[in-house]
Each structure stands twice: as C-alpha cells, then as structure tokens.
Amino acid sequence: MDLISNLLEGFAAVFNPILLLTLLVGVLIGSIVGVLPGIGPVGAMALLLPISFTLDPAAGLIMTSGIYLGAQYGGSTSAILIGVPGEASSVVTTLDGYPMAKKGRAGAALAIAALSSFLAGTLAVVLLMVVAGPLSDFATQFASPEYLMLAIFALVALSRLTGGSTIMTFAAVGLGLILATIGLDATSGNVRFTFGLTPLLQGIEITSVAVGLFGISEILLLAEGRGTVQSMPKVPFRSLWPNRTELRRSVGPAFRGGIIGFVLGLIPGPSGAVSSYGSYALEKRISKRKDEFGKGAVEGVAGPEAANNGSAGGSMVPLLVLGLPFNGPTALLLAGFTVQGIIPGPLFMENEPVLFWTLIAGLYAANLALLALNLPLVGMFTSLLRIPRDLLLTFVVVIAIIGTIATRGQLVDVFWLLVMGVIGYLMAKLGISRVAVMLAFVIAPILESSLTQTVSLADGDPLYLFDRPISTTIIIMTALIAIVPVVLKAIAKKRHQRSVLDLEVDAS
Amino acid sequence: MSNPQDNLEGPATVVGPGEEPGPTTDTGPDVAVWNPGDAARIAFDAALVAIGIVYLVTASQMRFINDEGDPGAGFFPVVSGTIMVVFLAIDLVRLALRRRTDAWERGTGHLSLRLVAILGSIAMYLAIVGLLGHIITVMILTVLLVVLFGKRPWWQVVIIALAVGIGTDLLFVELLGLRIPTGLFRLAISSWI
Known part of the structure; x- marks a missing residue:
C-alpha cells in the first residue's frame, strides 16, 4: 500500500507543467537522436547533460532519463522502416522489423515495437518499485570493501560482455581511471597531474569525456562514410494498428523480453544490446514458427524491443540502490546526480523520498509519453532521416562544443573534448571499448575512496575481504564471470577440434 | 578490420543485417574509409x-x-x-x-584529410572564441564544417552560418542562460553601447 501511495505522490510531483515539459522535451530529443544513426543514447545524453544542470534536480534527471528511454525507442523506427538501426540495441529489430516493412506491415511493426516497449517499461517500473526497497535495506550493510568489490565486479563483467579484446578493455579501464585522477584530489586535498597548469586543477569534466568519446568520434566516423536515405515507406496513421493475430503473438514475447531485459539490466555491461540479442535467441528457440524468423516474425520485433526497454529500467536499480552505474547511460545519470549534489545509494530512498518517487513516476510517464507521441509522430521522425548530412553533422559538432563549454564555462573542456574525440575515434576503429573508459572515469572516485578505506581497514591482513560474507560472495561472482567464459570457450574449441578430427577420419 | 564493439555499445552506424540494405544513395564526397591494421x-x-x-x-x-x-x-x-x-x-x-603469423592484419585505406580538417576546425574554435566570442567564432566554424561536409553555393553557406551563430546564441545564452564566452568583441560593443 505504501508503494502505491508513494508512487501516487511521485505522479503528483511529475504532473506539474515544468516537469512535464522537460519530460516531453527529453523524450522527443531522445526519439530524434534514436532515429538518426550516429549519435546514440550516450552521446545524446552527454550533449544535453549541461542543459539539465540548469534545471532543478528532478526536472534535470527526468529529462536525462527521458532522452535515454526515447533514444532506446527511437532506434527501432529507422531499424524497421529502412533497415538501419539508429542505435546498437536496435540492431536485432532490423532482422524481422525490416522484412515486416517490406511486406507492407511497417505500421504494425512500429505499433508492436511501441506497445512491447511500453509493456516492458511498465513491467520494469513495477519491478524497480518492488526490488528497490528490499535491496536498499540490504545494501545498507555494504561498506567500503563491498563497494570496492562491486566496482571491480562491474569492470570485470564489462570486459567480458562488451565483446572484443578483454585485455584492451582493461587497458581502457586503466585509461579511464588515470583521466579521473587529474586535478584536485577530494580525499587527500593534494593536486595531482596538473604539471603546474591552472586549467587542470579542476580536473576533467565528464561531459568532455562522454561527448568526445561518443559524440565527436561518431561524427568523425560518419564523416568518413557516405550515403543518405533516399526513400522510405510511407506509414499512414490508420495503418498503425496490428491485427489480432499479430497482437496475440506479441504478448508473450513482450512479457518475456521485458523480464529478460530487466534482469540483464542489473548486470554490468551493454544490457540493451545484450538483452535484445538474448530475447531474440529465446523467442527463436521456443517458437513454433522458427522458419518465419528473419522473414518478418512478429515475435522477433516484440521480444527484443521489450528487452531493450526492460533493460533501461533494470539498469536503474544498481544506480539508485547502490550508487554504481553499470552501463554508459547510467554513468551519465550518475554524473547528473553528482552535479545536482545528490548521492544515489542505499540511503537515497530514505533521504530523498520525494525525488526517488518523482523519478520513478517520471520513468513511467516517459513510457506513456513515448507511446502517445511516437506513433502519431512517426512521419516526422522518419523525415529527419532526410535532413542533409552536411547540416546534421555541422549542427551536432556545434551542439557538442556548446554543451561541453557550457558545463562550467571553461575553454579547457573543449581541449579535452578534442582529445577524447580523437581517442574515441581511434578506439572505435581499433575495436576497443569506449564505454570502459567512461565507466571507469565515472566510478573512479568511488573506487579510489573504497580502495583506500579498505586497505586502511585491512591493516595488512591479505584475507580481510574474505572475512566479510558479502564481499566474499562478490569475489566469487567476479571470479566466475572472469573464468566461466574462458572455460566455456576452451570446451567449445575442443569440441570443434574433435568434430574436425572426426570428419577427417571419416573422409579418410 | 571488424569492430565488435560497434554492435554492442556504440551507436549503430552500419546497415542493418536485413536481407538487403536500406534504400540509400551516394551523395557524400568520395572518401576512402580507413581500416587500421x-x-x-x-x-x-x-x-x-x-x-x-x-x-x-x-x-x-x-x-x-x-x-x-x-x-x-x-x-x-x-x-x-x-x-x-x-x-x-x-x-x-x-x-x-x-606479426610472424597469418593472423597479422594489414591496414587498408588512409586517414582522411577531412577528419584532420574537422579536428582543426574545433581547434580553431578553441583558439579564437576567447577573443571573438561565441557568435562570430561559431559562424566561422559553421562555414568550415558545411564546406567540409558537403557542397553548397556560397550564399547558402552564409545564411546557414548566420542562422547557426545567432540561433545558438539566442537559444543557449539568452533562453537557457548557459555560460558561453562572449569574447572581447562583444564586450567592446557592450561598453560602446
């Protein structure tokens, strides 16, 4: 009963003109960015983060969350209509969404994506409400050793889940950590790595890192390529309704996708993309119509789209309950919290109940806004794909510079934007995780304080971490996530070698 | 060189894995994409x-x-x-x-000069915004970027630059109240007025 009354209070707070306006602006901008291939949710959130700092905490955080959810949803529009995913987690949607559009069912595919996202979003908000309280109570038992191990767990899991080289993901983590140590050290009061340069005293701003890594680098990648969209199917408003069979076939996958997304959202890494792949694989495995997958199966749109949105809700749990971001977008949300002077964590619900429940209600309202806005405005969103490329890229560069400089009005931030843009471009080209740099940069202060406190508390005892049951559990989880994939890979390799040998024996 | 990260964490700039790519047309300048080895x-x-x-x-x-x-x-x-x-x-x-095995990957293409020019344009903004202020610097930046990214008649480039310079100042400085360098030029005008 408490949950419902708290949520109603949250809704009462959300339904004021300023918050509703910022929510709608966030959702709209997110959808626009999601539709346009190139910028992605992290880049969009980073670009608009400085603007959110000028708003009050609730409005700023709701706008940033709206951008996140909008970008997750918007990516599916271009994936379905033209087979070009607007962002990484919509790649799977192209597999069946685009074939559906080619069969003349574009409107139905868009509606199924919207309804599934809404269903998963609702489910995620309910699950978030239910688990946040008990998890917060549990997390009050966490001290610096547990936070240290959780941060290490997040970084190890990230290195395993982002794909690419694990070695280079750890090197990227190291880079993120060293960037975060530049400037005044809040713990010891010492000035570090400024080399006598005053502009470095305040350290590197998160906006420069995020916009450089994900905004400028993407512009450089886009500037290399070619191609603008010439034509796309027209989607009249009347066609935006799936038939009864399509609706019936979507419910189960959307529900399962929502749960998969929420659960994977709790785990560090690119949960949106991973959960959409996971949901697609599950639906294909359990479907009676396996042959339809890849040719326009409704389940192939409903499941991944729901998983994608569910993961956004799930990833809010570690952020709000533990104060630790497990992926790129929540790392930026944490930066938003920090600038507003709010510390998410086990006591967040207790210390800031109004803000917590306003944020939860805001997430739900964002899902409603996405459903209400995106289907009627689908024509407008797709027409954005026809914006001349030179104007789009120019505008993004200008916004990136303004967004960066506006955070604290210092030109040195544009310098870092440039540096991080070059590093981000090279990392993308070389297949090295850029999220690892950003995540490490954001959690570095937590990692440093928990590491130094743990070393002090341990007082030279190397087994200190194993004396604490929760930290021991996290150590075991970290070891498992580090070792199990290696073992599984070795087994698969051995099996493959054995089958090749068998074939050679049969042939001879 | 493949980029496994792109599919998992970054924005998707690739054509989707559908049966055939979306309806695109080549209108951009001809650039050899660099694949580092x-x-x-x-x-x-x-x-x-x-x-x-x-x-x-x-x-x-x-x-x-x-x-x-x-x-x-x-x-x-x-x-x-x-x-x-x-x-x-x-x-x-x-x-x-x-390096001594077949797995060694050789790079193809070359780093586009256009990318260097884009980075140079941002560096130019950094160098002169303190002196000229946001409006004039962003107009110069817009001219450079529009010329780098596409082909337009000069009068269109001028109109776009004016719109971006004045529009971003109105939106971000006047409306949203963000702190953007005004520059000595604007300060001089303000003191003169």
Whole structure:
C-alpha cells in the first residue's frame, strides 16, 4: 500500500507543467537522436547533460532519463522502416522489423515495437518499485570493501560482455581511471597531474569525456562514410494498428523480453544490446514458427524491443540502490546526480523520498509519453532521416562544443573534448571499448575512496575481504564471470577440434 | 578490420543485417574509409604506454603511504597507471608475436584529410572564441564544417552560418542562460553601447 501511495505522490510531483515539459522535451530529443544513426543514447545524453544542470534536480534527471528511454525507442523506427538501426540495441529489430516493412506491415511493426516497449517499461517500473526497497535495506550493510568489490565486479563483467579484446578493455579501464585522477584530489586535498597548469586543477569534466568519446568520434566516423536515405515507406496513421493475430503473438514475447531485459539490466555491461540479442535467441528457440524468423516474425520485433526497454529500467536499480552505474547511460545519470549534489545509494530512498518517487513516476510517464507521441509522430521522425548530412553533422559538432563549454564555462573542456574525440575515434576503429573508459572515469572516485578505506581497514591482513560474507560472495561472482567464459570457450574449441578430427577420419 | 564493439555499445552506424540494405544513395564526397591494421594498433598501444610511464613516474613522486600508514595521494594513481601499462604491454607482446603469423592484419585505406580538417576546425574554435566570442567564432566554424561536409553555393553557406551563430546564441545564452564566452568583441560593443 505504501508503494502505491508513494508512487501516487511521485505522479503528483511529475504532473506539474515544468516537469512535464522537460519530460516531453527529453523524450522527443531522445526519439530524434534514436532515429538518426550516429549519435546514440550516450552521446545524446552527454550533449544535453549541461542543459539539465540548469534545471532543478528532478526536472534535470527526468529529462536525462527521458532522452535515454526515447533514444532506446527511437532506434527501432529507422531499424524497421529502412533497415538501419539508429542505435546498437536496435540492431536485432532490423532482422524481422525490416522484412515486416517490406511486406507492407511497417505500421504494425512500429505499433508492436511501441506497445512491447511500453509493456516492458511498465513491467520494469513495477519491478524497480518492488526490488528497490528490499535491496536498499540490504545494501545498507555494504561498506567500503563491498563497494570496492562491486566496482571491480562491474569492470570485470564489462570486459567480458562488451565483446572484443578483454585485455584492451582493461587497458581502457586503466585509461579511464588515470583521466579521473587529474586535478584536485577530494580525499587527500593534494593536486595531482596538473604539471603546474591552472586549467587542470579542476580536473576533467565528464561531459568532455562522454561527448568526445561518443559524440565527436561518431561524427568523425560518419564523416568518413557516405550515403543518405533516399526513400522510405510511407506509414499512414490508420495503418498503425496490428491485427489480432499479430497482437496475440506479441504478448508473450513482450512479457518475456521485458523480464529478460530487466534482469540483464542489473548486470554490468551493454544490457540493451545484450538483452535484445538474448530475447531474440529465446523467442527463436521456443517458437513454433522458427522458419518465419528473419522473414518478418512478429515475435522477433516484440521480444527484443521489450528487452531493450526492460533493460533501461533494470539498469536503474544498481544506480539508485547502490550508487554504481553499470552501463554508459547510467554513468551519465550518475554524473547528473553528482552535479545536482545528490548521492544515489542505499540511503537515497530514505533521504530523498520525494525525488526517488518523482523519478520513478517520471520513468513511467516517459513510457506513456513515448507511446502517445511516437506513433502519431512517426512521419516526422522518419523525415529527419532526410535532413542533409552536411547540416546534421555541422549542427551536432556545434551542439557538442556548446554543451561541453557550457558545463562550467571553461575553454579547457573543449581541449579535452578534442582529445577524447580523437581517442574515441581511434578506439572505435581499433575495436576497443569506449564505454570502459567512461565507466571507469565515472566510478573512479568511488573506487579510489573504497580502495583506500579498505586497505586502511585491512591493516595488512591479505584475507580481510574474505572475512566479510558479502564481499566474499562478490569475489566469487567476479571470479566466475572472469573464468566461466574462458572455460566455456576452451570446451567449445575442443569440441570443434574433435568434430574436425572426426570428419577427417571419416573422409579418410 | 571488424569492430565488435560497434554492435554492442556504440551507436549503430552500419546497415542493418536485413536481407538487403536500406534504400540509400551516394551523395557524400568520395572518401576512402580507413581500416587500421595491427601496425596502427601497435602505435596506439605504444603511445598510451609512453603516457602511462610518464604518469607512473609522476605518481611515484607522490606519497604512496602517508604518515598514519594509510594509502596516500599516489596510491590509487600507481594502481591505475599500472593497470593500463600492464594490459597495454600484454597487448603489445601479443601483437608482436602475431606479426610472424597469418593472423597479422594489414591496414587498408588512409586517414582522411577531412577528419584532420574537422579536428582543426574545433581547434580553431578553441583558439579564437576567447577573443571573438561565441557568435562570430561559431559562424566561422559553421562555414568550415558545411564546406567540409558537403557542397553548397556560397550564399547558402552564409545564411546557414548566420542562422547557426545567432540561433545558438539566442537559444543557449539568452533562453537557457548557459555560460558561453562572449569574447572581447562583444564586450567592446557592450561598453560602446
């Protein structure tokens, strides 16, 4: 009963003109960015983060969350209509969404994506409400050793889940950590790595890192390529309704996708993309119509789209309950919290109940806004794909510079934007995780304080971490996530070698 | 060279894995896309190792353990720098061993001069915005970028530059109240008025 009354209070707070306006602006901008291939949710959130700092905490955080959810949803529009995913987690949607559009069912595919996202979003908000309280109570038992191990767990899991080289993901983590140590050290009061340069005293701003890594680098990648969209199917408003069979076939996958997304959202890494792949694989495995997958199966749109949105809700749990971001977008949300002077964590619900429940209600309202806005405005969103490329890229560069400089009005931030843009471009080209740099940069202060406190508390005892049951559990989880994939890979390799040998024996 | 990260964490700039790509047309300038090989990876790793070593040397001059026996200001930097340098060194060794095998990847294409020009335009903004202020600098930046990204008649470029300069000033400075350098030029006008 408490949950419902708290949520109603949250809704009462959300339904004021300023918050509703910022929510709608966030959702709209997110959808626009999601539709346009190139910028992605992290880049969009980073670009608009400085603007959110000028708003009050609730409005700023709701706008940033709206951008996140909008970008997750918007990516599916271009994936379905033209087979070009607007962002990484919509790649799977192209597999069946685009074939559906080619069969003349574009409107139905868009509606199924919207309804599934809404269903998963609702489910995620309910699950978030239910688990946040008990998890917060549990997390009050966490001290610096547990936070240290959780941060290490997040970084190890990230290195395993982002794909690419694990070695280079750890090197990227190291880079993120060293960037975060530049400037005044809040713990010891010492000035570090400024080399006598005053502009470095305040350290590197998160906006420069995020916009450089994900905004400028993407512009450089886009500037290399070619191609603008010439034509796309027209989607009249009347066609935006799936038939009864399509609706019936979507419910189960959307529900399962929502749960998969929420659960994977709790785990560090690119949960949106991973959960959409996971949901697609599950639906294909359990479907009676396996042959339809890849040719326009409704389940192939409903499941991944729901998983994608569910993961956004799930990833809010570690952020709000533990104060630790497990992926790129929540790392930026944490930066938003920090600038507003709010510390998410086990006591967040207790210390800031109004803000917590306003944020939860805001997430739900964002899902409603996405459903209400995106289907009627689908024509407008797709027409954005026809914006001349030179104007789009120019505008993004200008916004990136303004967004960066506006955070604290210092030109040195544009310098870092440039540096991080070059590093981000090279990392993308070389297949090295850029999220690892950003995540490490954001959690570095937590990692440093928990590491130094743990070393002090341990007082030279190397087994200190194993004396604490929760930290021991996290150590075991970290070891498992580090070792199990290696073992599984070795087994698969051995099996493959054995089958090749068998074939050679049969042939001879 | 494939980029496994692009599918998992970054924005998707690739054509979707549908049966056929979406209806696109080539209207952009002809640019050879650069695919860096392992040599570029070695250069990247080596540059970061060099930065890491300078960082570690500087960190080692800070106190690793303070008077109370607790970790000092240099403790975390030493740990962070070591993580980066050690993993980069492992990657360098791995690449060096691969050099003699078939797995060695050669780069193709070349780094586009256009990318250097884009970065140069941003550096130009950084260099002159303090003097000329946001409006004029962003107009110059817009002209440079529009010319770099496409082909338009000069009068269109001028109109776009004026719109971006004045529009962003109205939106971000006047409406949203963000702090953007006004420059000596605008200060001079203000004092004259």
